[in-house]
Amino acid sequence: xxxxxxxxxxxxxxxxxxxxxxxxxxxxxxxxxxxxxxxxxxxxxxxxxxxxxxxxxxxxxxxxxxxxxxxxxxxxxxxxxxxxxxxxxxxxxxxxxxxxxxxxxxxxxxxxxxxxxxxxxxxxxxxxxxxxxxxxxxxxxxxxxxxxxxxxxxxxxxxxxxxxxxxxxxxxxxxxxxxxxxxxxxxxxx
Amino acid sequence: xxxxxxxxxxxxxxxxxxxxxxxxxxxxxxxxxxxxxxxxxxxxxxxxxxxxxxxxxxxxxxxxxxxxxxxxxxxxxxxxxxxxxxxxxxxxxxxxxxxxxxxxxxxxxxxxxxxxxxxxxxxxxxxxxxxxxxxxxxxxxxxxxxxxxxxxxxxxxxxxxxxxxxxxxxxxxxxxxxxxxxxxxxxxxxxxxxxxxxxxxxxxxxxxxxxxxxxxxxxxxxxxxxxxxxxxxxxxxxxxxxxxxxxxxxxxxxxxxxxxxxxxxxxxxxxxxxxxxxxxxxxxxxxxxxxxxxxxxxxxxxxxxxxxxxxxxxxxxxxxxxxxxxxxxxxxxxxxxxxxxxxxxxxxxxxxxxxxxxxxxxxxxxxxxxxxxxxxxxxxxxxxxxxxxxxxxxxxxxxx
Numbered sequence: 001x002x003x004x005x006x007x008x009x010x011x012x013x014x015x016x017x018x019x020x021x022x023x024x025x026x027x028x029x030x031x032x033x034x035x036x037x038x039x040x041x042x043x044x045x046x047x048x049x050x051x052x053x054x055x056x057x058x059x060x061x062x063x064x065x066x067x068x069x070x071x072x073x074x075x076x077x078x079x080x081x082x083x084x085x086x087x088x089x090x091x092x093x094x095x096x097x098x099x100x101x102x103x104x105x106x107x108x109x110x111x112x113x114x115x116x117x118x119x120x121x122x123x124x125x126x127x128x129x130x131x132x133x134x135x136x137x138x139x140x141x142x143x144x145x146x147x148x149x150x151x152x153x154x155x156x157x158x159x160x161x162x163x164x165x166x167x168x169x170x171x172x173x174x175x176x177x178x179x180x181x182x183x184x185x186x187x188x189x190x
Numbered sequence: 191x192x193x194x195x196x197x198x199x200x201x202x203x204x205x206x207x208x209x210x211x212x213x214x215x216x217x218x219x220x221x222x223x224x225x226x227x228x229x230x231x232x233x234x235x236x237x238x239x240x241x242x243x244x245x246x247x248x249x250x251x252x253x254x255x256x257x258x259x260x261x262x263x264x265x266x267x268x269x270x271x272x273x274x275x276x277x278x279x280x281x282x283x284x285x286x287x288x289x290x291x292x293x294x295x296x297x298x299x300x301x302x303x304x305x306x307x308x309x310x311x312x313x314x315x316x317x318x319x320x321x322x323x324x325x326x327x328x329x330x331x332x333x334x335x336x337x338x339x340x341x342x343x344x345x346x347x348x349x350x351x352x353x354x355x356x357x358x359x360x361x362x363x364x365x366x367x368x369x370x371x372x373x374x375x376x377x378x379x380x381x382x383x384x385x386x387x388x389x390x391x392x393x394x395x396x397x398x399x400x401x402x403x404x405x406x407x408x409x410x411x412x413x414x415x416x417x418x419x420x421x422x423x424x425x426x427x428x429x430x431x432x433x434x435x436x437x438x439x440x441x442x443x444x445x446x447x448x449x450x451x452x453x454x455x456x457x458x459x460x461x462x463x464x465x466x467x468x469x470x471x472x473x474x475x476x477x478x479x480x481x482x483x484x485x486x487x488x489x490x491x492x493x494x495x496x497x498x499x500x501x502x503x504x505x506x507x508x509x510x511x512x513x514x515x516x517x518x519x520x521x522x523x524x525x526x527x528x529x530x531x532x533x534x535x536x537x538x539x540x541x542x543x544x545x546x547x548x549x550x551x552x553x554x555x556x557x558x559x560x561x562x563x564x565x566x567x568x569x570x571x572x573x574x575x576x577x578x579x580x581x582x583x584x585x586x587x588x589x590x
Contacts, residue, residue, distance in 0.1 A: 018371075022203075025373045029203040037203075038372035041315070061375075062471035064336070064368050065559040 007054035011076035016136030021052035030158035138184035206369035211236035213344035216384035220271035223251035223262035227281035256281035267297035270396025279306035293328025298351035315555020316366035319519035330360035331496040450499035459488030461570035465516035510544040511574035551586035
């Protein structure tokens with residue numbers, strides 16, 4: 001059980017927190033690991049705070065309750081930092097990654113968090129590459145760079161493959177998303 | 191026992207709904223009639239994309255309600271087709287009038303069903319009150335712990351339901367959102383292997399067989415109604431053996447064995463928890479953790495609730511000293527949940543039986559965590575030596 005990595009995603013309905021969690025699980029499974037991805041749903045509400053979770057392990061994952069102590073937290077919408085306790089249950093040596101234009105130092109001070117804190121302008125990257133504020137795929141790049149939980153190239157290949165299936169008739173969307181992941185991988189800062 | 195080679199399978203990432211839809215794709219039913227309802231909508235939606243993409247030859251019928259979905263499925267099955275649908279909660283409620291008819295007509299319809307609370311208040315999340323509401327409808331009920339079992343159970347259910355000794359409809363359930371919308375690592379069979387496992391459906395009787403004309407849905411009063419209910423009752427009993435056979439065959443071929451109940455670390459256990467569905471996975475982790483502390487604890491998962499595995503449960507519980515039955519629904523009978531009362535009745539004529547308590551939990555999707563389950567085992571460890579059983583029916587994780 002100790003070897004299971006637990007991740008929590010904070011986002012707003014419509015931003016793709018659940019999709020991001022699914023993509024992480026998919027990529028983890030494609031690289032030979034065992035994984036779960038699951039959302040914490042209310043009724044579908046655009047803009048409402050939502051959470052999604054991942055578990056990644058080398059062993060079978062049987063547990064089906066919510067994640068209480070995630071070692072990694074990703075925040076897709078920084079306005080949530082004021083209304084939701086994003087640090088809840090996170091150990092002191094955990095990792096936080098926030099989609100923001102601000103520096104990691106600013107958030108380190110604001111949150112008083114002792115662990116690893118990263119920031120990345122995932123919304124800016126998404127607007128530039130996809131033309132929409134869909135920060136979920138760039139956050140994948142930031143996650144892999146910051147934590148090394150997945151092999152970067154394999155994650156990129158698997159996500160491209162998954163996007164190709166979903167956007168068969170929109171090659172520009174696939175290209176944009178892949179570029180967004182690559183940019184976020186390069187730009188994420190501690 | 192001959193050595194067998196396990197058929198190689200593909201490891202994929204799938205949600206429970208995707209897993210069930212994929213099993214349906216491999217089954218390639220003649221007819222699917224469906225109406226959307228959260229959290230089961232995706233099953234028919236994903237399946238309809240298989241139809242649109244020509245990956246199945248199914249005649250997909252979109253209808254205006256679940257009552258019509260079940261009626262159309264019954265009509266197709268009576269005509270001799272392999273027919274399926276999928277639903278949840280209020281959708282199952284709306285089908286309620288037609289469900290016993292499907293069973294009485296001995297139509298082997300297989301229906302994935304995603305467990306969701308029933309109204310009211312309105313709630314879209316997991317509990318078992320929808321499935322339990324239909325427990326006397328004459329349908330087999332198979333509960334799945336995870337996405338893998340959801341997939342495996344759909345394939346097995348087709349084979350079980352269509353067995354001439356059974357010929358009853360079957361519900362295969364997953365827990366709403368927890369499994370239906372949770373992505374997990376699963377193994378799926380090659381398409382041709384899945385197809386050959388379920389086999390071809392050749393009904394002995396059908397409306398469209400003009401060589402052997404039959405009447406379907408006739409009136410049947412005092413003189414013969416009773417006699418015509420008996421074979422259905424008998425088929426439900428026989429189904430237990432067939433479910434075991436099919437589960438064993440599946441295990442021998444594909445490495446995953448199935449039975450009416452799953453016994454986890456029961457052999458030397460003094461106390462155990464009894465539950466259905468996704469909670470069993472969480473409880474297994476708790477059992478392992480408590481075992482490392484030297485506690486003799488175990489778990490019994492009821493995979494098949496209909497037919498009710500009376501004999502298997504009585505045998506599994508024989509050497510236990512205390513057990514807690516977890517119910518994710520309340521019967522509103524004033525005395526606990528349906529699994530509890532049925533487990534108690536299974537044990538009534540046994541000489542050796544444990545003390546039994548009931549916990550109602552997780553209504554409307556309330557999360558059940560490891561600490562809560564640990565606390566129940568703590569109580570069972572005390573209860574096994576106690577004079578007084580204390581509260582028989584308790585409610586877990588509910589505000590006072």
